Amino acid sequence: MKVLLTGGTGFVGQNLVSYLSSKNISVDNLSREILNNNKKLNLFFKDKQSKKNKTYDVFIHLAADLDNSSNQLISVNVSLTKKLLNLCVKNKINRFIFTSSHLVYGKTDYLPIDEVHVKKPKTKYGKSKLLAEEICKSCSKNSDLQLTILRISSIFGPGQNEKYIIPSMIQNALSQTIVLHKYSNGYQLLDLIHVNDVSKAIFKACISKKYGIYNLSLGMGITSFDLAKIISKFVNKCDIIVENKKNETNHFLYDVSKIKNELNFSASLKPNLKILKPWFTKNLKNNKSKNSRNLNNKRKL
Amino acid sequence: MKNLIIFDFDDTLVDNSKLDYMGFKIPCQKLEINFPTKKKLVIYRKNGMLAKEIFQKFSNDKKKLNQFLKLRKNFLKNKSSDYLEIKPYSSLVFQQLINNENELIIATANQNPKIIYKFLKEKNLNQFFKKIFTINTLNIDLQNNNYSNRILIKTSLLRMIIKNYKNSFKNFVFVGNSLEDYYAAKKNKLDFIYFQNSYLPNPKIRNFKRITRMNQIINLIIEEKK
Numbered sequence: 001m002k003v004l005l006t007g008g009t010g011f012v013g014q015n016l017v018s019y020l021s022s023k024n025i026s027v028d029n030l031s032r033e034i035l036n037n038n039k040k041l042n043l044f045f046k047d048k049q050s051k052k053n054k055t056y057d058v059f060i061h062l063a064a065d066l067d068n069s070s071n072q073l074i075s076v077n078v079s080l081t082k083k084l085l086n087l088c089v090k091n092k093i094n095r096f097i098f099t100s101s102h103l104v105y106g107k108t109d110y111l112p113i114d115e116v117h118v119k120k121p122k123t124k125y126g127k128s129k130l131l132a133e134e135i136c137k138s139c140s141k142n143s144d145l146q147l148t149i150l151r152i153s154s155i156f157g158p159g160q161n162e163k164y165i166i167p168s169m170i171q172n173a174l175s176q177t178i179v180l181h182k183y184s185n186g187y188q189l190l191d192l193i194h195v196n197d198v199s200k201a202i203f204k205a206c207i208s209k210k211y212g213i214y215n216l217s218l219g220m221g222i223t224s225f226d227l228a229k230i231i232s233k234f235v236n237k238c239d240i241i242v243e244n245k246k247n248e249t250n251h252f253l254y255d256v257s258k259i260k261n262e263l264n265f266s267a268s269l270k271p272n273l274k275i276l277k278p279w280f281t282k283n284l285k286n287n288k289s290k291n292s293r294n295l296n297n298k299r300k301l
Numbered sequence: 302m303k304n305l306i307i308f309d310f311d312d313t314l315v316d317n318s319k320l321d322y323m324g325f326k327i328p329c330q331k332l333e334i335n336f337p338t339k340k341k342l343v344i345y346r347k348n349g350m351l352a353k354e355i356f357q358k359f360s361n362d363k364k365k366l367n368q369f370l371k372l373r374k375n376f377l378k379n380k381s382s383d384y385l386e387i388k389p390y391s392s393l394v395f396q397q398l399i400n401n402e403n404e405l406i407i408a409t410a411n412q413n414p415k416i417i418y419k420f421l422k423e424k425n426l427n428q429f430f431k432k433i434f435t436i437n438t439l440n441i442d443l444q445n446n447n448y449s450n451r452i453l454i455k456t457s458l459l460r461m462i463i464k465n466y467k468n469s470f471k472n473f474v475f476v477g478n479s480l481e482d483y484y485a486a487k488k489n490k491l492d493f494i495y496f497q498n499s500y501l502p503n504p505k506i507r508n509f510k511r512i513t514r515m516n517q518i519i520n521l522i523i524e525e526k527k
Binding site: 108109110111112187189221249251253 | 439441442443449450453456457460488489
């Protein structure tokens with residue numbers, strides 16, 4: 001099987017490339033440089049040596065702009081998706097996997113959230129993903145393209161940017177105070193998924209005969225307060241402060257029965273002590289070396 | 302095909318005003334806090350206040366609040382069947398509904414189904430109900446019991462019931478006693494019957510069917526169908 005993907009250098013992409021390679025799947029990444037240049041993008045499919053068209057079995061579209069304040073959000077998340085869909089149809093790539101987000105649902109009407117739940121995204125990012133989903137569905141309806149949309153919940157895993165909930169809690173725990181995520185009141189229900197599980201699910205979507213729209217998460221609720229309690233166990237003393245306490249919360253928990261039944265996939269890596277400990281230890285080491293570097297720099301000055 | 306009638310439990314199937322009052326009185330006596338009359342409690346409840354908020358009207362002591370909540374929880378767990386009262390004509394109404402191609406279930410935001418099973422058994426009412434859906438059936442612990450959470454829980458419970466029974470029943474009717482119940486029914490596009498009582502705030506929404514006594518359900522469900 002040959003796979004072509006976008007976003008291969010991102011947090012999920014790097015993990016996915018190494019996972020697919022371990023399964024003996026050949027993976028090519030469309031770099032940002034090629035994606036931004038129409039001429040290069042069209043030429044990419046022509047093999048220079050054999051002068052034949054390159055063929056791929058699956059296209060995985062991971063690349064996205066996550067920044068709600070970015071001016072390029074629509075052009076990256078929507079227009080680029082449309083361009084890539086057309087390219088897939090033109091080059092006869094039969095399967096398109098689009099990674100969407102839980103943010104397409106917006107306010108929770110009921111729990112657990114299934115794939116038919118009302119979609120009223122609140123953020124620009126959520127809206128752009130929903131629009132891209134609609135374009136994907138329309139393209140798939142008018143062609144032979146087999147479309148899989150994975151609505152991924154909040155991802156966690158080593159190497160994640162510090163602005164996300166678990167890395168920020170780990171950083172806070174190292175300074176002995178965990179301040180809970182500003183969008184929650186401590187009791188907000190979260191449904192997370194480990195980056196390794198995301199890669200496994202995408203692999204299943206590549207090889208499965210079935211395709212469609214799927215929620216992707218652990219399907220297990222955990223409050224940010226409980227998460228903070230787990231992380232606080234790694235240090236001797238750690239206070240948990242609930243900041244920005246709001247009465248209104250948007251609880252989030254996925255119904256994952258569809259992906260389980262159709263793609264035969266269940267996420268298994270829970271955000272527990274065993275999974276988080278090595279990550280924490282790595283951060284601790286990085287922190288120590290960063291601190292000693294800072295100290296040395298100060299001494300030099 | 303039959304109809305499925307979903308009953309809320311607290312204050313819909315049963316009158317729990319006495320239990321609620323004793324659930325304040327006894328823990329407060331143990332903590333040596335003066336607790337007001339039943340009349341005043343009704344006023345607080347009519348204003349939609351939670352037990353925690355009502356207690357804070359009489360004591361600002363955080364330690365005592367936690368003790369009170371624990372004592373109240375234990376009291377409600379162990380003594381509920383002593384103070385819960387079934388609404389008049391219930392057995393007759395349930396039997397008549399069942400005789401007229403309806404099946405009955407309970408959907409409650411209550412956490413402990415055992416209390417409800419125990420109570421129904423003692424009152425010889427368990428024969429009428431096909432199943433009881435509680436927050437435990439959902440397997441979700443939302444921890445804080447605020448207004449929007451209560452709507453979310455009820456909506457989720459009704460959603461689960463519809464999913465489970467959509468192939469076996471023609472119509473679904475939800476009988477509840479609060480605005481949360483109304484919104485939950487509306488979100489699931491269910492027929493709603495509002496059981497008005499003197500204990501909880503009366504919603505200012507006019508477009509739903511209201512009853513004040515259990516036997517009025519017969520008119521709304523059986524007679525209307527004829």
